[in-house]
Amino acid sequence: MKSIIISILVCIFIIFTGFQALGEELTVEQKEIWTMVENGWETLKNQDFESNMAGRHDKALSLHSDKPTPLSNDQVQSFHKRWMASDYKLTSYKLKPIAINIIENVAYVFHLFSWHSEANDLTRKGRTMSTYVKLNNKWVFVGSMSASCDKPAPCPYGW
Numbered sequence: 685m686k687s688i689i690i691s692i693l694v695c696i697f698i699i700f701t702g703f704q705a706l707g708e709e710l711t712v713e714q715k716e717i718w719t720m721v722e723n724g725w726e727t728l729k730n731q732d733f734e735s736n737m738a739g740r741h742d743k744a745l746s747l748h749s750d751k752p753t754p755l756s757n758d759q760v761q762s763f764h765k766r767w768m769a770s771d772y773k774l775t776s777y778k779l780k781p782i783a784i785n786i787i788e789n790v791a792y793v794f795h796l797f798s799w800h801s802e803a804n805d806l807t808r809k810g811r812t813m814s815t816y817v818k819l820n821n822k823w824v825f826v827g828s829m830s831a832s833c834d835k836p837a838p839c840p841y842g843w
Contacts, residue, residue, distance in 0.1 A: 714784040717791045717816055717823055724825075725777050725797070731768050737761055740825045741817070749810055749832040752840035775802040782811070789818040796833075809833040 710718065720739060727736040737757060745754035748763070755763060768774065782794040793816065798809040814828040 710781075710784065711786075713786055713791070717784055717786070717793055718781055720816070720823060720825070721781075721793055721795060721814065722779060725779060728764060728768070729774050729777060733761055733764055736764065739823075741819075744825055745827045747827075747829040749830045749835075754827075772801050772806060773803055774799050776800045791816040791818075791823065 724736055724739070727733070737760070740757055740760075742757065744757055744760075746760050747754045777797060777799040780796040782796060783792075784794075785792045793814045794811070795814075796809070796811050798807060800807045810830050810832045812828055812830040815826050816823045817826050818824075
């Protein structure tokens with residue numbers, strides 16, 4: 685009986701410790717950045733590619749987990765259009781912020797994602813680090829790197 689009570693107390697302690705770590709209140713700027721991340725996923729789900737690209741800097745690069753080298757904006761838009769036209773069409777997604785770190789006019793966003801395609805009952809999970817820069821009082825996406833939780837990304841050109 686004593687060991688059960690101790691086990692329950694340890695579990696409660698672990699749960700509350702986890703809630704405190706994840707439950708930190710985001711600043712106004714962190715909320716603004718996180719809203720941009722959420723809106724980006726929503727535009728993909730709705731196949732609104734122009735809105736998805738609107739918040740990106742002209743020279744932004746994205747390294748997807750299944751590509752060996754970073755993609756330019758044109759390549760990202762082409763990739764998204766092919767992705768949404770395929771059997772892998774995004775029908776739902778979940779996001780979870782890990783950390784949002786803002787240093788002066790640069791923001792680093794780390795988050796987990798999962799997406800689901802009803803067309804073939806496919807789900808993928810991964811993690812992303814995105815970088816934003818504040819230009820003319822507006823946050824602009826400048827780069828990201830995503831990694832699949834299911835399989836590691838290939839290194840470029842036989843490295």
